[in-house]
Amino acid sequence: MRISVIGTGYLGATHAACLAEMGFEVIGMDTDPAKVAALAEGRLPFHEPALPELLRKHVQSGRLRFTTSMAETAAFANVHFLAVGTPQASEDGTADVSQIDGALRALLAHVDQDALVIGKSTVPVGTARRLASMAKKLARPGTTVELAWNPEFLREGYAVKDTLAPDRLVFGTDSGTGLPILRNVYATALAAGTPLVETDFETAELVKVAANAFLATKISFINAFAEITEVAGGDITTLADAIGMDERIGRRFLNAGVGFGGGCLPKDIRALQARTRELGLGNTMDFLASVDALNLRRRDKVVELVELALTGSGARPQVAILGASFKPESDDVRDSPALDVAARLHERGFAVSVFDPIARHSAAQRRPELDYPETIEGAVAGADAVVLLTEWRQFRELVPGDLDALVRRRNIIDGRNVLDAAQWLDGGWNFWQLGRKPAD
Numbered sequence: 001m002r003i004s005v006i007g008t009g010y011l012g013a014t015h016a017a018c019l020a021e022m023g024f025e026v027i028g029m030d031t032d033p034a035k036v037a038a039l040a041e042g043r044l045p046f047h048e049p050a051l052p053e054l055l056r057k058h059v060q061s062g063r064l065r066f067t068t069s070m071a072e073t074a075a076f077a078n079v080h081f082l083a084v085g086t087p088q089a090s091e092d093g094t095a096d097v098s099q100i101d102g103a104l105r106a107l108l109a110h111v112d113q114d115a116l117v118i119g120k121s122t123v124p125v126g127t128a129r130r131l132a133s134m135a136k137k138l139a140r141p142g143t144t145v146e147l148a149w150n151p152e153f154l155r156e157g158y159a160v161k162d163t164l165a166p167d168r169l170v171f172g173t174d175s176g177t178g179l180p181i182l183r184n185v186y187a188t189a190l191a192a193g194t195p196l197v198e199t200d201f202e203t204a205e206l207v208k209v210a211a212n213a214f215l216a217t218k219i220s221f222i223n224a225f226a227e228i229t230e231v232a233g234g235d236i237t238t239l240a241d242a243i244g245m246d247e248r249i250g251r252r253f254l255n256a257g258v259g260f261g262g263g264c265l266p267k268d269i270r271a272l273q274a275r276t277r278e279l280g281l282g283n284t285m286d287f288l289a290s291v292d293a294l295n296l297r298r299r300d301k302v303v304e305l306v307e308l309a310l311t312g313s314g315a316r317p318q319v320a321i322l323g324a325s326f327k328p329e330s331d332d333v334r335d336s337p338a339l340d341v342a343a344r345l346h347e348r349g350f351a352v353s354v355f356d357p358i359a360r361h362s363a364a365q366r367r368p369e370l371d372y373p374e375t376i377e378g379a380v381a382g383a384d385a386v387v388l389l390t391e392w393r394q395f396r397e398l399v400p401g402d403l404d405a406l407v408r409r410r411n412i413i414d415g416r417n418v419l420d421a422a423q424w425l426d427g428g429w430n431f432w433q434l435g436r437k438p439a440d
């Protein structure tokens with residue numbers, strides 16, 4: 001079986017390399033010539049652990065190639081994954097599905113053999129059925145193009161592992177069409193015991209957005225309690241530990257902090273609300289507006305803490321931000337809380353320097369107005385406050401002695417609640433965390 005992956009961003013590049021690893025002949029297609037040129041040389045244009053090795057291995061073996069040509073893609077394969085972007089289209093949160101529509105339309109113009117198109121992108125419910133009828137209408141006479149939906153749950157930072165050994169697979173089809181091919185594509189994972197859910201289009205689409213809505217809610221839930229403990233007292237981490245001991249709740253995704261970001265959770269919960277309104281279900285997903293607002297308020301809170309820490313510090317205090325990516329092990333800065341807070345502090349007149357071990361380049365592209373020293377020492381030198389916003393391991397392991405001699409003032413704000421408060425207070429630092437009532 002020869003397979004194509006259309007759209008070779010974070011998701012598509014990972015999927016293409018992993019399909020090659022599973023033994024298939026794969027072509028990755030993207031409209032971005034720079035991305036295709038890099039991938040074709042075996043160079044990954046973003047950071048993802050374990051993926052560069054896989055990419056190089058299969059580009060070299062010839063099992064994986066890349067192109068900007070849809071004609072070549074259609075001729076090469078008869079199974080096509082759609083992995084293009086579905087960003088937020090407008091203020092009201094609606095998803096922009098034009099990349100998906102455009103990619104399918106372009107593919108259909110070239111397909112002259114029976115084919116299965118498998119959607120992977122995260123889409124509003126109803127998209128797969130609409131695309132299936134578009135495929136029926138636009139397929140060339142004599143060819144049958146079927147559609148299936150196979151949502152993706154990979155986490156950036158663990159993308160290879162999540163693709164080769166996923167928690168579960170979801171196959172959405174119309175009356176089972178395409179199931180034998182899907183089972184064949186994922187034969188290795190299925191043989192290893194990966195749970196499989198075979199369902200209809202709508203359920204498959206909704207499983208993905210429901211999972212993301214649930215995760216976002218869990219994070220904002222604990223952050224809502226952080227707002228309470230900031231005022232009433234109490235320890236947010238102990239609270240999370242204690243409720244997390246209940247198996248029905250679980251401890252993961254209950255870390256209070258500066259909240260979620262990235263290219264998925266924020267836009268997915270907004271798109272779900274917009275789609276629900278389109279379906280005439282007025283307030284069904286209104287709680288997600290609170291989840292979103294709570295999440296964004298945590299960024300305001302960090303800005304407030306920096307201003308509090310630096311009250312009366314004179315003109316243009318210097319702030320060192322530790323972290324730019326939306327989470328560790330990734331260089332993805334899309335809707336990153338860390339970069340957003342850094343930019344807001346810059347707008348307020350602070351001298352801001354940002355250090356991130358991996359995301360320096362992508363952050364500088366998105367926010368060129370900020371300073372990006374190459375080392376953590378460079379970023380904290382002369383700082384009036386240090387603000388930890390992405391929980392990279394090297395930041396989690398910081399101790400006061402690492403920074404004492406570098407900073408101008410010993411103020412640290414731990415926006416991810418990963419540092420040991422006692423250690424920093426004993427070391428003579430002013431220390432703030434989210435969900436902690438300020439000392440009287």
Ligand code: NAD
Pocket residue numbers: 006007008009010011012029030031032035083084085086099102103106120121122123152153154155156263264
């Ligand atoms: P991305 O922006 O990194 O990649 C999208 C790619 O599609 C880009 O390289 C773009 O050039 C390409 N593209 C756009 N229009 C095209 C066209 N007509 N033909 C071919 N290529 C085209 O986005 P991503 O993060 O990879 O996300 C892709 C989809 O997967 C989204 O729906 C996202 O919600 C979903 N998803 C992402 C992740 C993740 O962790 N990134 C996880 C699960 C699901």
